[in-house]
Amino acid sequence: xxxxxxxxxxxxxxxxxxxxVLSFLLMxxxxxxxxxxxxxxxxxxxxxxxxxYGLDDPLWRQIWNYxxxxxxxxxxxxxxxxxxxxxxxxxxDGFPVTLTYGSLAFLAAVAVGITLGTLxxxxxxTWLDYLAVGISIGAQVLPNFVMAPLLVxxxxxxxxxxxxxGWSFSDPxxxxxxxxxxxxxYMASIARIxxxxxxxxxxxxxxxTARAKGMPEHRVILRHALRPAMLPxxxxxxxVFVSMITGSVVIxxxxxxxxxxKAFVDSALNRDYAVMMGVxxxxxxxxxxFNLVVDILYAWIDPKIRY
Amino acid sequence: MVIxxxxxxxxxxxxxxxxxxxRSPWADxxxxxxxxxAAMAGLMILVLVALFAIxxxxxxxxxxxxxxxxxxxxxxxxxxxxWSNGHYFxxxxxGRDLFARTVQGTQIxxxxxxxGAGIAVIVGTLYGAVAGYVGGRTDQAMMRLVDILMSIxxxxxxxxxxxxxxxxxxxLFLGIGLISWxxxxxxxxxxxxxxxxxxxxxxxxxxxxxxxxxxxxxxxxNLLGVVAVYATLLVPLMILTxxxxxxxxxxxxxxxxxWGALISEGAGTMNYGTLWQLAFPLFFFVITLFGFFFVxxxxxDALDPKDR
Numbered sequence: 365x366x367x368x369x370x371x372x373x374x375x376x377x378x379x380x381x382x383x384x385v386l387s388f389l390l391m392x393x394x395x396x397x398x399x400x401x402x403x404x405x406x407x408x409x410x411x412x413x414x415x416x417y418g419l420d421d422p423l424w425r426q427i428w429n430y431x432x433x434x435x436x437x438x439x440x441x442x443x444x445x446x447x448x449x450x451x452x453x454x455x456x457d458g459f460p461v462t463l464t465y466g467s468l469a470f471l472a473a474v475a476v477g478i479t480l481g482t483l484x485x486x487x488x489x490t491w492l493d494y495l496a497v498g499i500s501i502g503a504q505v506l507p508n509f510v511m512a513p514l515l516v517x518x519x520x521x522x523x524x525x526x527x528x529x530g531w532s533f534s535d536p537x538x539x540x541x542x543x544x545x546x547x548x549x550y551m552a553s554i555a556r557i558x559x560x561x562x563x564x565x566x567x568x569x570x571x572x573t574a575r576a577k578g579m580p581e582h583r584v585i586l587r588h589a590l591r592p593a594m595l596p597x598x599x600x601x602x603x604v605f606v607s608m609i610t611g612s613v614v615i616x617x618x619x620x621x622x623x624x625x626k627a628f629v630d631s632a633l634n635r636d637y638a639v640m641m642g643v644x645x646x647x648x649x650x651x652x653x654f655n656l657v658v659d660i661l662y663a664w665i666d667p668k669i670r671y
Numbered sequence: 672m673v674i675x676x677x678x679x680x681x682x683x684x685x686x687x688x689x690x691x692x693x694r695s696p697w698a699d700x701x702x703x704x705x706x707x708x709a710a711m712a713g714l715m716i717l718v719l720v721a722l723f724a725i726x727x728x729x730x731x732x733x734x735x736x737x738x739x740x741x742x743x744x745x746x747x748x749x750x751x752x753x754w755s756n757g758h759y760f761x762x763x764x765x766g767r768d769l770f771a772r773t774v775q776g777t778q779i780x781x782x783x784x785x786x787g788a789g790i791a792v793i794v795g796t797l798y799g800a801v802a803g804y805v806g807g808r809t810d811q812a813m814m815r816l817v818d819i820l821m822s823i824x825x826x827x828x829x830x831x832x833x834x835x836x837x838x839x840x841x842x843l844f845l846g847i848g849l850i851s852w853x854x855x856x857x858x859x860x861x862x863x864x865x866x867x868x869x870x871x872x873x874x875x876x877x878x879x880x881x882x883x884x885x886x887x888x889x890x891x892x893n894l895l896g897v898v899a900v901y902a903t904l905l906v907p908l909m910i911l912t913x914x915x916x917x918x919x920x921x922x923x924x925x926x927x928x929x930w931g932a933l934i935s936e937g938a939g940t941m942n943y944g945t946l947w948q949l950a951f952p953l954f955f956f957v958i959t960l961f962g963f964f965f966v967x968x969x970x971x972d973a974l975d976p977k978d979r
Contacts, residue, residue: 379819387831394835505960507911509918509931513938513949521942610826613919618938628827629919632834640831647824655822 365663372659376652383648384431391637392423417442440642445634451642454627458616459646461531462623465539465615466608469546473604477551478597481558485566485593486585496555503552508611511545512618529620542615550604557600562593595666602658606651700896703973710969716962720955724777732757733768735775736926740766752947761947764940772928773951779923780910780930780956783843784963787909788902790848795855796898800890802856803863804882814860817853825850826915833921843922847912855901862897863890896974903967907960914956930956 405413414420418429433439440451477500484496506514519541520528532538565571566589574584612625620626624643631639704710733739739762752761752769760769802813829846836842866872867890875885914931916922923929930952937949 375815375818376822379822382819383823387828390831390835501961501964504964505957507915509915509938510934510953510956513934513941516938517941517946517949606824610824613826613830614915617919628830632830632921635834637835640827640834644824644827644831647827648822651824652822 368663369656369660372656376656380645380649380652381431381435384434384645385427387641387644388427388430391641392426394637417444434645440645441638443631443636444638445631445636451639454631454639455624455642455646458622458624458627460533461621462609462612462616462625464533465542465546465621465623466612468539469543469611470605470608472543473547473550473554474597474601476547477554478558478594480551481555482562482585482590482593484555484559485562486581488563496559500552500555500559503548504556505549506552507549508545509614509618511548512541512614515541515545516618529618531619531621531623538621542619542621545618546608546611546615550607554597554600554604557596558593561596562589565589565593568592591665595662598658598662598665601661602651602655605654606647609647609650700973704969707969707972709965710973713962713965713969716958717966720777720959720962721781723955724774724781727774727777728771731759731768731771731774733771735767735771735928737768738766739768751945760951761945763936763948764945769948769951772933773955776928776930776933776952777955777959779927780913781959783847783913783923783929784906784910786844787847787851787912788905790844791851791855791905791909792898792902794848795852796859796891796894797886798852799856799859799861800863800886800894803860804867804886804890806864806867810860814857817856820850821853826912829912829916830919830921833916838921838924840923840927843913843916847909851905851909855898855905858897858901859894862894866890866893900967900971900974903963903970907963907967910956910960910963 411420418426421429430441433441438452440455443449443451443454446454480496480500484493487493516528519526526537526541530538571584571589574588575581579587609624612621612623613629614625615621616623616625617629624646627639628643630636631643739756739758741756752759758768758770760773763769763772798813798817802810829850832846833842872885872889875889880888910930913922913929914934917929917931918935920932920935923932933952934949934956937945937952941949
């Protein structure tokens with residue numbers, strides 16, 4: 365197990381370095397520099413700006429400095445558009461918000477999805493099953509950018525129950541709509557995966573044995589069926605987590621929550637490459653880390669896998 | 672007891688005929704698919720949406736670029752859907768006909784979905800088949816590359832690409848195509864691994880068929896079932912990706928439009944009481960996704976019947 369984790373880390377680290385170098389090269393290839401404006405700057409000013417941001421160094425040195433800054437100092441450099449702000453500050457402002465509603469939405473999707481899927485499987489072909497399948501089919505076509513306007517329409521404009529946007533760490537009423545909007549479609553997918561894998565497990569021999577020896581049904585489900593049934597769900601958790609962070613782009617724009625997605629879209633519209641790269645690399649690092657956690661979890665749940 | 676010779680002969684003929692004709696797995700699958708009500712409903716929806724995209728333009732009274740100056744500035748009261756002034760779906764905020772805009776958005780969203788899935792099918796199938804068939808070090812290297820590409824946050828990279836190299840349709844296709852084939856490559860590789868030790872491949876190898884021809888003539892045709900199912904499920908995912916990007920205003924640019932862009936517009940103006948601007952694009956978006964999901968699930972059940 366330990367060797368397996370080490371081996372996975374040995375892949376994860378080069379992947380991350382590759383991501384950093386690739387996004388840097390991408391920025392370098394882009395037509396126009398960060399200081400390209402409608403009115404061309406005088407050449408001396410441009411030269412000074414380039415010197416200040418180190419853009420007149422040879423390419424390999426720029427890459428080296430950038431990678432070194434991130435890896436050793438966790439420093440993504442200055443923003444090209446806001447001279448007084450660093451990328452680190454912009455990320456530090458938005459990231460706690462994104463992490464709060466993102467992890468809540470993740471937990472909601474997993475908890476509701478697994479419960480719904482399990483209930484549907486153990487009551488197969490009853491009204492409960494049909495209801496759960498109906499909900500999960502319906503919710504599948506409701507991605508975050510569809511849920512967000514619908515929620516605001518119903519809960520804010522018609523019913524007036526919740527604030528239509530904004531963010532406060534102390535007032536959970538601001539959290540509800542971002543969490544529901546982010547989690548709905550993934551809750552549906554998790555419920556579907558859980559239901560079908562649960563049905564498969566419930567038909568297997570060890571469940572029949574457990575029932576035959578007179579074990580109460582809830583213990584059969586919780587002790588013997590749930591764990592093997594979770595395997596396909598666990599391997600789906602990586603993409604779900606990534607989508608929670610990606611979805612923050614829509615959530616931040618629509619609900620004005622001020623998370624990391626706002627920093628990303630603002631920088632995309634301002635062509636502030638430093639911030640875009642910083643956010644992309646940070647999310648990439650989180651993705652890699654989370655996939656690692658999922659793989660370890662998978663190995664831990666499935667005793668058949670030996671590394 | 673007299674045996675009716677004529678009847679016996681007819682029975683014998685029919686039995687022989689049945690044995691000759693047999694039932695291919697494809698015919699079986701087709702029968703199962705046509706019996707699946709959800710899949711047939713999905714197929715019907717998709718046909719209707721496709722007809723709407725192709726012929727909707729002929730039914731429109733207004734073009735998608737014309738501004739109706741008689742409703743401009745009072746869209747909330749005058750721009751509602753009506754038969755009499757030709758705005759079947761109402762108008763958008765600028766007084767453009769929403770029916771024509773929805774037709775146009777449908778065309779573009781379907782195009783993006785199908786082209787994206789098409790790229791995935793071609794690239795992913797060949798890549799996965801080569802990796803799986805060749806095996807060994809090549810396989811290791813090729814699949815490691817897929818692993819690496821998969822752990823890149825593609826939505827962010829896609830936005831990065833669109834911002835840096837200009838927001839155009841071709842860039843959108845390129846960006847979507849870059850990421851869409853990864854899952855396909857993995858699935859196809861897994862299938863190829865199980866195919867490559869079968870007798871007919873061995874026979875081809877024994878008779879000296881070159882590797883590339885074995886892959887294209889013997890491996891790929893046997894993967895078609897899996898690829899077809901996955902491609903049907905990939906089209907809605909591509910449509911979702913494009914809509915996501917267009918919702919942020921980074922995808923398809925005016926005067927072109929897509930479902931994502933229309934939903935975004937409708938969502939932005941819904942507190943002025945112009946709900947139809949959200950409702951019509953959203954309706955087409957939702958039913959099309961339903962259609963593709965149902966057809967995809969139906970195909971999968973038809974080709975892989977566990978409960979025969």
